Amino acid sequence: MIRNIQAMIPGVATSDGAGVKLRRxxxxxxxxRLDPFLMLDEFSSNDPNDYVAxxxxxxxxxxxxxTYMxxxxxxxxxxxxxQGHLKTGGVQWMTAGRGIIHxxxxxxxxxxxRGFQLWINLPAKEKMKAAAYQDIQVEDIPKVVLVNGGVVKVIAGAYENNGVIVQGPIQGITTTPLFLDVQLAPHAEFEHRIPKELNxxxxxxxxELRIGSPLQEASKQAAIVLxxxxxxxxxxxxxxxxFIxxxxxPLHEPIVQYGPFVMNTRAEIEQAIDDYQNNRFVIS
Known part of the structure; x- marks a missing residue:
């Protein structure tokens, strides 16, 4: 069964950090949101005033x-x-777990x-696990050249090409994320199996891209929910x-968010605030 467009969520201009301009x-x-995805930001500018802070x-x-650059x-x-240098084509995959300051x-x-930052929720049983960090350089991300001249970069999960399964560098995560960056030639078609249990x-x-059957125009700079x-x-x-x-x-768990803290209950959020204010992130 082909996935059609269910909703289109346009990116809204905003800023974050010390004033970095982006679209959320x-x-x-x-x-x-789209369980387990919490947030997607696109940042893109040639003006240093938009990002230098x-x-x-x-x-x-x-x-x-x-973070995908x-x-x-x-x-x-x-x-x-x-410490990691995130350069053109590279990825930073960080598990905040019980707490990280970065x-x-x-x-x-x-x-x-230019790039993206994505937030992916952790299941309740993993929210307080130790923080971890992976710095993935561009040369460590597999690239699959398509017969029509396109390219698929496999960041997480797997992509099958002519019977050959290409695995991305990110594996072993409970939510089994798939993350592909796809470049298509003019009028080229693209197909990929996404298991029905995944959002x-x-x-x-x-x-420009059209999706589904029948094909429907997908808005640019918007989350196209399938x-x-x-x-x-x-x-x-x-x-x-x-496109990515x-x-x-999906986790099917309650979400309580307060800024950079995402837990399952209000009490857990209050504990996170207290731990941060009392320097327990540093000693945890």
């Missing part, structure tokens, strides 16, 4: 953050001593800064298309 689709309002040190608890250079540092600061004062959405950041089914089908427009596909197992 999922998470723009707290109830506008970066994201100074701030805390997280209870979920995972994924299309263009640019940022430095990640956290209270656990991790910063993401631009390492450039001119040129383009899924796409985000078109260049060109309906039930087990097959994703799309076709690029005259200028080709570039994300899918994961």
């Amino acid at each position: 689709s999922l998470g723009g309002q707290q109830q506008v 970066g994201f100074p040190a701030h805390p997280h608890r209870g979920f995972e953050t994924v 299309l263009e640019g250079h940022m430095l990640h540092e956290d209270h656990l001593g991790n 910063s993401e600061m631009p390492q450039q004062v001119s040129g383009a800064m 899924a959405f796409a985000y078109v950041y260049e060109g 309906g039930s089914g087990d097959d994703f089908k799309a076709k690029a427009g005259a200028q080709g298309a570039q 596909i994300l899918a994961a197992l």
Whole structure:
């Protein structure tokens, strides 16, 4: 069964960190989520005034953050001593778990800064596990060249190409996330199986794309929520298309969010605030 477009959530202009301009689709309002996805931001600018202030040190608890750089250079540092240079094509996959304090600061004062940040919820049993960090360089992300001249970058999960299964560097996560970055040639078609038990959405950041059967135009710079089914089908427009596909197992658990803390109950949020204010993130 082919997945058709169920909803389109446009990215709304906002800012975060110390004033970084971005577009937020999922998470723009707290109830506008797609379990287990909490938030999706796209940042894109050639003006350093839009990004140079970066994201100074701030805390997280209870979920995972994924930063994917299309263009640019940022430095990640956290209270656990991790340091990673996030450069064009690279990915930072961070599990906040019971608590982490980190910063993401631009390492450039001119040129383009472009990419995505995604928040993925953790199940209740894993929200207080130890924080972890993975710095994935562009050369560690498999690229599959399609017969029509397109390219699929496999960041998480797997992509099957002519009977060969290509695994991304991110594996072993409870929600079994799929994260593909797809570039299609003009008028090219694309198909990928997405198991029916996963929630899924796409985000078109260049060109034009139609999705489903019958094909329906997908809005650019919007979270394109996909309906039930087990097959994703799309076709690029005259200028080709570039888009990301994300899918994961829903958790079906209550969500209570207070800024950078995402837990299951109000009491757990109050505990997170108290732990942060009393420096327990640093010693945990």
